[in-house]
Amino acid sequence: MAQIEIGKKILSTNDQVALQVREVLDQQGLFGLNLMGSPGAGKTSVILATVAALDGALKTAVIEGDIASRVDADKVAAAGVPVYQINTGGMCHLDAPMIQKALAHLDTSEADLLIIENVGNLVCPNAFLLGAHCRVLVASVPEGDDKPYKYPAMFQDTNAVVLNKIDLLPYIDFDLDAYRRLVLSLNPDAALFPVSCKTGEGIQEWADWLLETKAHE
């Protein structure tokens, strides 16, 4: 029982910091997006495609979360986007104190949109509020159309699912209609965007949704 109470305390400290982060974002007019998904779903590619599709309609800053390396931050920086890399050193998710610290180092003075790329993981990141306004799950066709059955919480708690790598649909058994039904049965309010960062298909629809969602915040 002691364990459970300690767990509760940690979560509630995180949530308190998440509220502080949200306050900072709101003061700066920054719309925060917590981008989650499996390793290799294409979260960084979605970020780069989104920045290109927004075409300056929203100015973006990025926080990259990884266990190790700055591979992703280098890609984002090469696109001219302000970026701060968090290395969790083994931790399987970002938490609100990490975001608070990152914000102190990241130049967001020109930005309207803060995209936080979480650690690649379909389980743990979902349990930690970061103070963002919106949660988006990047899934991908090669992961298979049964993932919502196996990782339901991640699909239930998200505002949108960006289903990446639809260019691979001809080569993989993936039933897009069944997937859509399954996602909506778990989360009737979720927006679903089938996209390909390789061909650009669907990216504009997703970017338009993001613009509209920010406008209604």
Next chain:
Amino acid sequence: MAQIEIGKKILSTNDQVALQVREVLDQQGLFGLNLMGSPGAGKTSVILATVAALDGALKTAVIEGDIASRVDADKVAAAGVPVYQINTGGMCHLDAPMIQKALAHLDTSEADLLIIENVGNLVCPNAFLLGAHCRVLVASVPEGDDKPYKYPAMFQDTNAVVLNKIDLLPYIDFDLDAYRRLVLSLNPDAALFPVSCKTGEGIQEWADWLLETKAHE
């Protein structure tokens, strides 16, 4: 500091149970394999292809670990393999007590090989011993060739990497030579098996390695 000590205690209880599990496996002449990997890497497909390639040379029993659903267990049972499904109910990894409990319910009387499919996750499962004799990481081409940079512990601690979905290599930017160098730089002792569960390519080599590794245990 209190947190860290509590973490230590939990890990050490797990490790104690892992030793008990290992003892049970050894008493039954069962070779235990802890199969880890990202969601959608194809762990269940690798299990089914391995059973087929072993062609009775090893008789297999399977423990399936998932957050929710029994999709995977149903697939394995349909192949005539004894299987027990663990639903972790939100927990991001299997632990040794779950395996101990599963073994009490699973008929392993005919089996030489116990494959434990862990929860799809490239981070957390690596930190929990299950009592298995061997760790194998199922990776896949669509996840990208940079994963060892980002999730180094999983690659460092494994005995073998089964790189699945090589049938998709023509459609994806993936440098197999660079990937091999990267894996070996992190883990010079790792065996790497590029395979396709769809075409069967590479499966026999992997199954032969498994037979040989069991023979030397």
